[in-house]
Amino acid sequence: MLALFIILIATIVPTYLYVRLFYWADCYEREPRWLIAIAFMWGALPAIIASLIGEMVLASPLGNGLIEDALFAPVIEEVTKGFALLLIFWFIRREFDGVLDGLIYGSMIGFGFAMVENFLYFIGAYDHGGFGNLTIIFFLRTVLFGLNHAFFTSFSGIGLGLARESKNWLARWIWPPIGLLFAVIAHSLHNFGASIAEQNGLGLLLSLLVAMVGFFVVLLTILLAWRYERNSIRTELIEEVGTTITAQEYATLIGRWRNPVRRPKSEWAAANRLQLCVELALYKHRLRRLGDSWEPGLANEISRIRAQLATAQA
16 A cells, blocks of 8 residues: 555656646746646546557567567557647647647647556556665656656647648648657657667667757757747737737736746736737737638637737726
């Protein structure tokens, strides 16, 4: 009973901290929590169940653990995780604004998947070697490679985000499979390194290199997305000052404002209004960049937000 409790803590607490960190990274226009929860639960339940079934079906005829781990498992897992991203992109497009949103949703799916997978690995580690073996597996899967599933699937999200922001119809079709391909390649390289690590120490170095590259790609993407969104806010809202928003609100938004993850009830109205301003800026930028033909309803959304801001101000 004590071992199970420790395993649950070792599974849930790091996942919660990672989820909070990535949710915080979406600092200007936070995605709705209900959609974040759906993405996370897809990774934790349907994606991992579909992956387990697919890998079990392929395991018998192949009979080669290295091929399964390094080739088929990454393809099956990234396709099943990426399917939820595609559903969000296609059916809830209003909440999928670009690259950062794709990265956030992909990461949440990855964290859900990793949480359940870690739990299963921790159970097996304890059964085979007690708390000593559990500690080693915990360090490897939660600390050293704790972000792996998040950044694997975030590649797919980045691909969809680039498609979302592209004006070229061909690029809109090409970016998503490119993102998925990078996710599969990174996952395959990690699994290959982990599979041969016991026989060759270079395998662990390969997996570490993949993890480091993934971390820096995700970090660079977040930093560039922050800059992109901040410039959009500065450019698109300047003409709204004095009509839709106040000069003080504009100064706040182009300064160091970040939408807080948690805030007291007394600040809800002001924070929600500022987030509406950010939505207005991003929608205007997308309309200016892509034109009305790509999203016929976008102009109406902009009018709706302007009216909502005017009503709140009155």
